[in-house]
Every structure is written in C-alpha cells, then in structure tokens.
Amino acid sequence: MSRVYLSPPDVGEDERAMLLEAFDSNWIAPLGPHVDAFEDEMAARVGVEHAVALSSGTAALHLALLLLGVEAGDDVLVPTLTFVATANAAAYLGARPVLVDCDPDTWQIDPDLVAEELHTRREAGRLPAALVTVDLYGQCADYGRLVPLCEEYGVPLVEDAAEALGATYAGRPAGSFGQAAVFSFNGNKIITTGGGGMLVSGSGELAGAARNLASQAREPVAHYEHARLGFNYRLSNLLAAVGLAQLRGLDRRVARRRAINQRYRAALSGLPGVRFLPVDGGGEPNYWLTCLLIDPEQFGTTREDVRLALEEQDIESRPTWKPLHLQPMFAGTPVVGGPAAAHIFDQGLCLPSGSSLSDPDLDRVVEIVSGLSR
Ligand SMILES: Cc1ncc(COP(=O)(O)O)c(C=O)c1O
DSSP: OOOBOSSOOOOOHHHHHHHHHHHHHTOOSSOSHHHHHHHHHHHHHHTOSEEEEESOHHHHHHHHHHHTTOOTTOEEEEESSSOTHHHHHHHHTTOEEEEEOBOTTTSSBOHHHHHHHHHHHHHTTOOOSEEEEEOGGGOOOOHHHHHHHHHHHTOOEEEEOTTOTTOEETTEETTSSSSEEEEEOOTTSSSOOSSOEEEEESOHHHHHHHHHHHBTTBOSSSSOOBSSOOOBOBOOHHHHHHHHHHHHTHHHHHHHHHHHHHHHHHHHTTSTTEEEOOOOTTEEOOOOSEEEEEOHHHHSSOHHHHHHHHHHTTBOOEEOOOOGGGSGGGTTOOEESOSHHHHHHHHEEEEOOOTTOOHHHHHHHHHHHHHHOO
16 A cells, blocks of 8 residues: 555646646746746636746745835744744744744734734834734635725735635635735645746736846846846646646645545544544535544544554545744744743644545544543
8 A cells, every 4th residue: 555645736637747748848847838828827716817937936925025024123023833935934034923823723923912912012003014824724704894994094015825826715715814824835735836936916916026026126128137136936837737737636635635624524533532623604614624623532543643653554644733932933923912822833744635545545544542541
C-alpha cells in the first residue's frame, strides 16, 4: 500500500494537456495567454473584477498590504490561528502583527475581539493600518460582522483566502470580501500550480500597481526604467496552464472534499471526545482539510498518539496550526484575547483530505482512529 498524504496534488490528463499546450506555444515566461486566461477565469470565479497571478500566496499578501498603505512601524491585526505567511507579510514591511484569538465555535478570527480592539485603539489614536482575515481550513471568516467593522473604523481589509478557493459566505465567493484578497496554489491547496498565488481586487488601480511591482516596477517604456522598488513575483505561463486546468475542475474537487468530510463525520463524530471543526451556518466551506479536536480525557488517548498511530501505517495527518503567539519568532508580539487557539492546537488534528483520496484509504483512517477510542 502506498503512503496516504494529507492533501496531495490532484492532477491528471487535463493538466498535462494544458501544460504541453503552453510549452509548445513557446510562451515560457512569466507572461503569456495562459496567465491571462488563468487571471480572467479566477476573477470570474471569485466575482471580483481584477486578478493578478503571482509566484505565491505570500507574495500576494506582501503586495496587498504594501499597496493598501502598510508601512514600517504600523500595526496590522492578524489572527493567531493561521499559517505563518499571514503575519510574515506584515513583518516584511516592518509592520508589527497584532495576533487576535479565534472564536472557539468557528476557529475563525473572533469578531468580538476585533471590535473591542478597534474601539480601544481608536480611543488611543492608534488604529491598525489593516486587518488581515484568514478563511481558515476553507471556511470563511464572519464577514457579516467584520466588513461593517472595517468600514466603521476605516481600516482596510485584506482577505487571506489562501485555503478557501471555492468556499462561499452568504452566497458570495471567498476572496470577494476585502479591498484585496489572496489565494495560494501551493502543492497542498485545493488547486495547485506546484507553487503560485493570485491577488484579486475590485480596484483596477490596486491590481495594476500589483502587476507593476511584481515585474520589478518596470516603467512602460522601451528601455529598463524603474522609479520605485519592485519585486520578481510573477507566475510562469507554464504554471498558469496547470492552474487553468485545475480551476476548471474546481467544483469536482470541492464536491469530493465535501464527501470526504461527510464520510469522516458519519464514521467518527459519535466517538467520545471527538469534535469536528464546526461548519458555520453563514457559509459553505470548500472543505480543504477535515479537522477535528480530540479530548484525551474522553477519547482515551491524545491527538498526538492518534497522529503517530496513523503515521505507523504510513498515513500522514497533521496537528492544526500552531498559533503564531506561541511561535518563537513572534515572542513578545502583542496578543488580543484568550486561549482558544492554543486549546485547538492542543487537541486539533487534520485528517487526510485530498480530493484524490480513495474510499478504501478513508476507511483505513477511520478504522485506525476508531480503534484508539475508548
Ligand atoms: C492561510 C495561508 N496564508 C498564506 C499561505 C501562503 O501561501 P503560499 O504558500 O502560496 O505562499 C498559506 C499556505 O501556504 C496559507 O495556508
């Protein structure tokens, strides 16, 4: 039996054909018709006017914050329960991430804590330069609360939808809530280019500036003219071809991940001490990863023992994100709120969730996890 991975790439003949088409066209550069088509189809899918293909989700976050005016010495509100890239983007600009705890019922950034923090900071005359929300594990943050808060306080919102392509909130696609939003096409995401990202925005000005900064800020003249500091952040046309084929199969991938989630829930949610990442009624996740909490008192063994038992059978699972306020590199960074994210890290496990996972593989996971419970 071959190893079962957490969320491996799900690629096939369509991706291969599109990649060869790009190769044969000789558009082997960080621009070309596949980049254009990938951007157009992403913008249409997300319901946002502009999309800029980039070399990673991290690059997209960096440019989004830069273009929304984040500067050295600013504070940026960021959830503590996320991948490090969310906060790194602020740090690249010399800004200070302020790490906000999550709502234990949704695992998403807690809107009550955001409201309190914005209120206190306005009184003190120190509003943050931006709020970055994360649509964690493929489920949207509570935009019904967060968007009006950002409007009330005049704080730009960047939506880190790296994990959430294909999810919706109140019928609107993930990626359509901020002044800018970002997606990742890293190898473990719901669609992949093997490495890549996309910045989307309703602002043509912001998207145009992102495109320029991503191309070393080259001025539109024949010779090489540069008026400001730029980056080499564009996505290769070859990778865009893979992404385009992947995007066209997104609905199938979401449907498969949803079915995997439902199968796990049906088999495991009755076990003592097991609690799945709650699905918030406000939206429809893309079910990127199926995550659960394992209470060792009730279940009979710890999350880590379950992970190791799966590993022994060559099955990859992962602890949920280690909160950023517990990361050595963010020691001393301000934290807003209580211990919800730390509790999730103590007990949280992400199960194999890739859309290419077979039912017999899923059954093996279920059997091993069930076998460990009281
Ligand atoms: C929430 C979140 N933000 C940002 C990123 C960064 O994306 P990338 O790896 O494409 O730079 C990722 C994943 O990798 C992520 O999960």
